[in-house]
Amino acid sequence: MFAHRLADDAELRPLEPWQSAEFAEHVARVRDDIVEYIPWGHLIVDEATARAYLDSYAEKQARDAGRIYGIWMDGVLQGGTLFRTFDAAMGVCELGVWLAAEARGRGLITTAARHMIDWTFGTRGMHRVEWHCDRRNTSSSAVARRLGMTREGVLRESYLLGGTRRDVEIWAVLADEWRSA
Numbered sequence: 234m235f236a237h238r239l240a241d242d243a244e245l246r247p248l249e250p251w252q253s254a255e256f257a258e259h260v261a262r263v264r265d266d267i268v269e270y271i272p273w274g275h276l277i278v279d280e281a282t283a284r285a286y287l288d289s290y291a292e293k294q295a296r297d298a299g300r301i302y303g304i305w306m307d308g309v310l311q312g313g314t315l316f317r318t319f320d321a322a323m324g325v326c327e328l329g330v331w332l333a334a335e336a337r338g339r340g341l342i343t344t345a346a347r348h349m350i351d352w353t354f355g356t357r358g359m360h361r362v363e364w365h366c367d368r369r370n371t372s373s374s375a376v377a378r379r380l381g382m383t384r385e386g387v388l389r390e391s392y393l394l395g396g397t398r399r400d401v402e403i404w405a406v407l408a409d410e411w412r413s414a
């Protein structure tokens with residue numbers, strides 16, 4: 234567990250089931266900004282579905298199999314980061330992110346992702362952090378590139394979202410690469 238200040242007005246810290254009402258309000262507010270690329274943009278429609286989602290991450294965290302963090306700006310939840318998967322035995326995890334449109338363009342996600350990756354390699358001794366994104370999602374691939382990740386390939390039409398099949402780019406950074414950068 235950790236918390237980090239990303240800017241004078243922005244903080245990264247754990248997002249937990251007790252914050253379900255706040256998360257439901259946040260998703261309702263940013264749904265149009267994220268729904269094209271984030272599957273739970275369709276699924277979280279009220280406090281109960283928000284709680285089910287955060288419960289699933291609390292359960293993952295208890296198994297050391299995933300984690301979720303929020304980004305608060307001036308006390309308002311505006312986005313977040315997550316380890317969608319976290320396989321400690323294999324040393325491999327997948328990092329995901331989202332942010333309200335009004336908060337973009339300031340580098341908050343890149344900074345938050347750096348803290349996530351520092352913790353993964355530095356504190357947890359993991360070996361590889363992956364980033365999966367729709368080939369059309371150039372804002373997301375730009376973050377992966379900014380983080381120094383390598384684009385390893387494309388899983389063609391491998392992900393079904395909102396009724397359309399998506400080509401998924403796989404990006405990754407290895408522990409040695411992160412340390413030497």
Ligand SMILES: CC(C)(COP(=O)(O)OP(=O)(O)OC[C@H]1O[C@@H](n2cnc3c(N)ncnc32)[C@H](O)[C@@H]1OP(=O)(O)O)[C@@H](O)C(=O)NCCC(=O)NCCS
Pocket residue numbers: 266267270271329330331332333336337338339340341342343344365366367370372373376379
């Ligand atoms: C992906 C997403 C989180 C990226 O948000 P973002 O604000 O562009 O990302 P960052 O916080 O890293 O900011 C980068 C932007 O801030 C600018 N910036 C300003 N200061 C910066 C700094 N100190 N460091 C890095 N970038 C900085 C960059 O130039 C860049 O701007 P540009 O897009 O005009 O080139 C956002 O587009 C999003 O939520 N999309 C919908 C959900 C989604 O696709 N999630 C990913 C699924 S794979």
